[in-house]
Amino acid sequence: MSTELWYSERWEEGRSAISLKVLEVLHREQSPYQTIEIFRTESFGTLMTLDGLVMVTDRDNFVYHEMMSHPALFSHPDPKRVLIIGGGDCGTLREVLKHPGVRHVDMVELDERVTRVAEQFFPELCEANGDPRAHFHFQDGIQWVADAPAGSYDVIIIDSTDPVGPAAGLFSAQFYGNCLRALGERGVVVGQSESPLFHAELIRSVRARLREAGASDVATLHFPQCTYPSGWWSATLGGKGVKLEEFRHADAAAKSFATRYYNAALHRGALAMPEFLRD
Numbered sequence: 001m002s003t004e005l006w007y008s009e010r011w012e013e014g015r016s017a018i019s020l021k022v023l024e025v026l027h028r029e030q031s032p033y034q035t036i037e038i039f040r041t042e043s044f045g046t047l048m049t050l051d052g053l054v055m056v057t058d059r060d061n062f063v064y065h066e067m068m069s070h071p072a073l074f075s076h077p078d079p080k081r082v083l084i085i086g087g088g089d090c091g092t093l094r095e096v097l098k099h100p101g102v103r104h105v106d107m108v109e110l111d112e113r114v115t116r117v118a119e120q121f122f123p124e125l126c127e128a129n130g131d132p133r134a135h136f137h138f139q140d141g142i143q144w145v146a147d148a149p150a151g152s153y154d155v156i157i158i159d160s161t162d163p164v165g166p167a168a169g170l171f172s173a174q175f176y177g178n179c180l181r182a183l184g185e186r187g188v189v190v191g192q193s194e195s196p197l198f199h200a201e202l203i204r205s206v207r208a209r210l211r212e213a214g215a216s217d218v219a220t221l222h223f224p225q226c227t228y229p230s231g232w233w234s235a236t237l238g239g240k241g242v243k244l245e246e247f248r249h250a251d252a253a254a255k256s257f258a259t260r261y262y263n264a265a266l267h268r269g270a271l272a273m274p275e276f277l278r279d
């Protein structure tokens with residue numbers, strides 16, 4: 001009998017799973033909102049799961065965090081005020097703070113325990129948490145956006161869990177309407193929008209709801225994410241008074257900070273739609 005321990009996230013509808021060989025269970029707790037688990041895996045380093053779903057691994061989180069942040073920030077002419085909804089592991093926050101023009105970031109995460117556990121097990125993702133521009137608020141992002149003064153942000157990043165439970169409202173037309181109201185005259189909202197291969201219908205509805213909420217332009221980026229279902233992920237952007245295809249290409253090409261995945265050419269390439277998605 002095998003004594004090997006494997007972590008498997010099953011996607012029942014697609015009759016498929018992603019599995020990682022586990023060397024050790026490092027942490028397990030039930031927060032007021034979800035089960036947080038940390039594993040040491042053989043090939044992907046440390047793994048965080050929430051309610052049994054993969055959130056972050058050491059090895060491949062850079063692709064997701066860079067694509068959730070830099071395309072939106074380079075789509076805005078001069079982003080200074082940024083709101084992150086969710087994103088408790090702090091990887092997106094770290095990327096946003098690499099932009100020297102950013103003056104203020106509100107990170108609104110429902111579950112403080114996700115951030116505290118990330119500080120312990122993913123210290124590199126949390127290395128910018130002490131930056132004086134970063135402001136943490138542990139509360140519901142839906143309420144935060146509903147209460148936000150009109151025109152108070154340049155960029156809003158929705159780094160959420162899947163559209164179930166407390167994150168379901170982060171995919172609604174009403175929430176997007178509040179995001180667009182909270183954006184300045186020119187603004188960008190971006191949300192993770194699941195797998196192009198498995199969740200094309202969700203991407204279609206996110207795009208339609210953003211338009212319904214008043215976005216003047218909508219674009220979907222796609223990128224590899226090998227530990228998420230299907231290994232292929234997406235982020236959908238809504239522009240308010242900005243054309244998303246016309247991002248600041250020259251600034252992105254001359255960016256003053258290091259990335260491991262994002263660059264100007266990839267940004268342009270990620271906006272190109274495969275034929276089946278265009279349909």
Ligand code: SAM
Nearest residue numbers: 086087088109110111114140141160161166167
């Ligand atoms: N990279 C991840 C993914 O796509 O699988 C998402 C990362 S991040 C850890 C997601 C965070 O969203 C979680 O920490 C969760 O607590 C938070 N979240 C879910 N619903 C929320 C809400 N309504 N307001 C604020 N944060 C929320």
